[in-house]
Amino acid sequence: MINSELLKSFITAADMGSFSAAARQLGRQQSTISSNIAKLEDDLNVVLFDRKGKYPQVTEAGLALYDSAKLALDSAERFENSAALISAGSPVSLTIAFDEDLPLTPFKDWLQHIHKQYPIMQLKLLRKASIQIFELVKNNQVDLALTPSLESNSSFYEFTAVGHICYMFACSKQHPFRHKRQISNDDLATSTQVVASSMLESQLVQTVAMSSHRWYCEGYDTLLAALQVNIGWAFIAVDQSAPLPEGIVTFKPDFSATHHSAQYDIIWPKNKVLSEIECQLRDQLATVVANLSRH
Template structure:
């Protein structure tokens, strides 16, 4: 089997145009680079460089084999880094569950940073209703989940309170409510309210959220937002950070003397030890909610 070190010398020489420059690039002596390339040529039975001129020139065979050599070296390096991560305790996969009623955009930025730090870790992200998230946590099917704080469920998971999420009441800029200077409870009740379809009607969150007798149910934050933008009705949006959204007006009904908020937790299955990936997400997500 051809050793990757030989291929690295070949690639460096092809990229830099000289054996001495290749040595400087990969931190090896000129004699080592020249010897490794000669050894590689012997093993392959082909001449990779024409050495007649001042600088070595790739032969036709060298040009033909260059791309394949890059693939082999990249694969070996990827394999090695992946193995090093696993041996250091980084999991092969990590499943993150997010309450579907919350704006996912701030969390997506944290996920991008995690992907950059662990490029060979396979991330699974699911946006689900709260009941499905708790069921998945009970079965050990998620590694970490972002959910509203609910009492009486912690017998099967560990949790850490991370802060509050603002709840804003919004409608489209073309909606009749957007034109009113003052908005009463009666005004809200006179128009369709867009509600999360996954909310249990017996749940306290549903009882607090539902205000209008006319309801349009939909799943997920972005689907709710699209219906609001389309003028279907008004909705309570869960926004961990203040964001400006096109065609949306934030309303300030008379009953809202203070900012409406809901407490959020990060949860994980009981007896599951926290690894560095858990800690990364906990550290990254917590400031999003502490600013809310």
């Protein structure tokens, strides 16, 4: 197996145009770079540089091997970095579940951070109704989950309370409520309401479902699509740090004098000992939700 230091010396010298420049770039002595390249040439039985002139020139054989050398070095470095992460306790795979009634936009930067910080980890993202998430956690099929708080403590999961997420009344810009100054309970009751289907299995359905004319939609994206084509009005989670989704406006009925929000928790299976990295991810996710709560 070819030493990655030899490949790095060859690639850097080819890129910089001289052994001395490569030495400065890598923080090595010029003699070390020269020795590394000579050793690589011996191992390959190929001349990589023509040393007749003032500066070494990459030979045709060197040019032909350059791309392969970069691929080999990249692979070796990924291998070493992956081994270091695993040795440090990084999970090889992780399953994270989000309440399906939440928008994912506020969490995109966090997901990108996970990809950059833990490139070898296979991440499985789920969007499920909270009752389904609780069942998956109970069966140890989810490592971390963001869900609405239960009214009582559960015997099958651990949790951290992470903050409140704002919910608002919303409709499309074409809906009659858009230009109506006063919206009564009767207005809500006689206009089609778009309701999250997760409410069907929740005790909150009697509180949230205010109209006798309802469409039930599974998940935030489906509910949002129904609003955008002016099916009706809805009570949805809102990311107050970002603009409203295209074509959507919020409104406040006459009876609603306060802001509405729901408490959310991060949960994980009972008696599961979180790794250091899982604790970091949990705390980072908690920070995202806490920031949403402050807006």
